[in-house]
Amino acid sequence: MQAHNLLIAALVAGCFAPGLASATDGYFQHGYGIKAKGMGGVGVALPQDAIAAATNPAGMALIGDRIDFGIDYFRPIRSSDVVGNAGPVNGHFDASDKTDFFIPEFGYNKMINPQLALGVSVYANGGMNTSYTTAVPLFGTTKAGVDLMQLFIAPTVAYKITPQHSLGLSVNFAYQRFKASGLQNFVPLSSAGTALTDNGYDSSTGWGARVGWTGQVSDTVTLGATYQTKTSMGKLDKYRGLFAEQGGFDIPANYAVGIAVKATPRTTVAFDIERIEYSGIKSVNNPLLPNLFVAPLGADNGAGFAWRDTTVFKLGANYRYSDALTLRAGWNYNRQPIPQSETLFNILAPGVIEHHLTLGATWTLASKSELSIGYMHAFEKKVDGANSIPAAFGGGNANLKMYQDSIGIAYGWKM
Numbered sequence: 543m544q545a546h547n548l549l550i551a552a553l554v555a556g557c558f559a560p561g562l563a564s565a566t567d568g569y570f571q572h573g574y575g576i577k578a579k580g581m582g583g584v585g586v587a588l589p590q591d592a593i594a595a596a597t598n599p600a601g602m603a604l605i606g607d608r609i610d611f612g613i614d615y616f617r618p619i620r621s622s623d624v625v626g627n628a629g630p631v632n633g634h635f636d637a638s639d640k641t642d643f644f645i646p647e648f649g650y651n652k653m654i655n656p657q658l659a660l661g662v663s664v665y666a667n668g669g670m671n672t673s674y675t676t677a678v679p680l681f682g683t684t685k686a687g688v689d690l691m692q693l694f695i696a697p698t699v700a701y702k703i704t705p706q707h708s709l710g711l712s713v714n715f716a717y718q719r720f721k722a723s724g725l726q727n728f729v730p731l732s733s734a735g736t737a738l739t740d741n742g743y744d745s746s747t748g749w750g751a752r753v754g755w756t757g758q759v760s761d762t763v764t765l766g767a768t769y770q771t772k773t774s775m776g777k778l779d780k781y782r783g784l785f786a787e788q789g790g791f792d793i794p795a796n797y798a799v800g801i802a803v804k805a806t807p808r809t810t811v812a813f814d815i816e817r818i819e820y821s822g823i824k825s826v827n828n829p830l831l832p833n834l835f836v837a838p839l840g841a842d843n844g845a846g847f848a849w850r851d852t853t854v855f856k857l858g859a860n861y862r863y864s865d866a867l868t869l870r871a872g873w874n875y876n877r878q879p880i881p882q883s884e885t886l887f888n889i890l891a892p893g894v895i896e897h898h899l900t901l902g903a904t905w906t907l908a909s910k911s912e913l914s915i916g917y918m919h920a921f922e923k924k925v926d927g928a929n930s931i932p933a934a935f936g937g938g939n940a941n942l943k944m945y946q947d948s949i950g951i952a953y954g955w956k957m
Contacts, residue, residue, distance in 0.1 A: 566920055566946065567854045568818055568893050569690070570668040570796070572874045572900075573597075575647060576612045576952035580902015580916035581858025582872025584812040586800025587756055587766035588858075591954050592649025595663040595698040597798070598754035598768040599710030602651050602659045603700035612914070612952030614645040619945050620672060622889045624680060626938030627931060631679035637687070637892070639673040647952070651698075659700040667692040667716065667793060670891050677724055678889060680935055682739065686724030688890045689743075692793060693717045696752070706758040714752060716773045716793055719745045722784060722890070733838035734783030741780040748775035750793065762804040769797040772822055783840040785825035794826070795819045798854075808863075814856040820849040820879055830887050831932060847891055848884035852876045858900070870902035870916070878923060885927025885940040892942040895920045911955035920946035 566572040573583025575593030585594060589601025592608040620637040651661035669691040678686040693716065700710035725739035732738045750773030756766040773793035782789035798816035805811050821827045828846030837843040858872030878894040902916040922945035931938045 566895050566898060567816070567874070567876045568668075568820060568849065568852055568879050569670045569891070570818060571645070571666065572898050572918060573856070574665050575610070575649070576614065576914045576916040576950045577870070577902065577904060579614065579918060579948075579950060580870040580872065580900050580914070581812065581860060582856045582874040582898065582900050584800060584814045584856045584858040584872065586768055586798050586814045587764045587802040588800070588810065588812040589756070591952070592651040592661055593647050593663050593665060594649070595661065595696050595710065595712045595752070596665045596694065598756065598766050598800075599696070599698045599712040599752055600700055600708040600754040600756040600766065600768070602661045602698050602710055603657070603702050603708040604756065605651055607653055607957035608649065608651045608954055609957060610647070610649040610952060610954035612647040612950055614647070614916070614948050614950030616643040616645055616948040617641050617946065618671070620892050621943050622678070622892065623941040624931070624938060625941065627680075628936040628938070629679075631936065632938070635678050635889070636675045637672040639675045639685070640671060643671070645950070652957075657702040661698045663696045663698065663712070665694055667694050670893060672890055672892065674724065680727065680886070680931070681889070682724040682726035684724045684726070684740070686890065688720070688722045690720045691718065708756045710754045712752040714750045714770070714773060716748045716750065716775065717745065718775060718791065718793075719743050720778055720781060720791065722781060725784070728839060731834060731839055732783035733840040733844070736783065737780055737789070738783035738839065744778045744780035746776035746778055746791070748773050748792070750774065764802045766800045767798070769795075771795055785840065786828050786844040786846050787824055787842055788840055791825050792823050794823050809859060809861050811859045812857075816854040816856070818852050818854065821851050830884055834932070835934070845887065847887050848881055849879040850881065852879045866906050868904045870900075872900040874898035874900065878925065880925060880942070882925060882927050883930055885925055885930040885942050886932075886935070888942060889940055892944050894923045894925045894942050894944050895946060896923050897921045909955070911953065914952045914954070916950045918946070918948045
């Protein structure tokens, strides 16, 4: 029965995989599970559904027998401007030829006994999409863009070591898919020019793990902590001439701590701090300069996107208005990971969002099942790339801009 549900999870996720894209906390989602998304993404110390293992696997020991399905409609608006360039390439470039994405989620949890839970959470880790309406002349002669998606299937075991404390472990199976287009100008700078652009989709898989703890330290306070290892992914061979380490694109390690406080009998406030270690992935962290002219693209020290590590702050609250209605709100902030001097390559990956505002609600239906919604607005952020274009490319500035909205719906029930 459990293997059957794992298979269902994989099939459900696979149906939606072609439409995944995300870019909020860098290229990670701001939260996992529609309930958590409505509270700024909090969840380290506040599990609310069977997607809990995506944030902290220990939470699966606290949610009981559940099944949850959800889908999030995500709409990013992104663009770039090239100014002050010596060549005829200045202008505004619209990267939102594609604006509509759907992000699925699925969770199943079963209490084997009062202490032991087995479950699986299926979710989009994150991703990035730029689809320019025209060529970006600095990059090439055809429409520029990239499309990255990452999907996790996380079988989980969680155990209550005492009535107040739980430990959890997820084994993460990850699938990612990527394509790039319109980058012909970089072919002479590549170690494998035929494996740099316009090769359609390539994919890879990999494995990692997440561990977590939750502890109720008083009648009103619960704490949590979680750590996810770097997920080692197979090479993207079709793009071995673009990404460092011959097509390497591992998923970075990340860790978080959280607290949930029952401020009143009807109100819970939660706060998480998360650290995402983009610096551990060469294809993401390597700088453009001097790497671009020292080592070819695709080499171990080939140029990357120069993303720095980022710390994410998540604050959320829920209010049980009645037995049938729970209301949620939240805020999420991270210092965007792209230095001003490194915006040129990030015309392809403008993950500059910092502030998010979220709202949500859950209705408990007559059948005792639950219908939840969550809304997120990511406020517009601009990054002006002062002197970010090398003199060899005509100099000047590459400026990035993005804002986003999403709205999701989920349905779940206790078994």
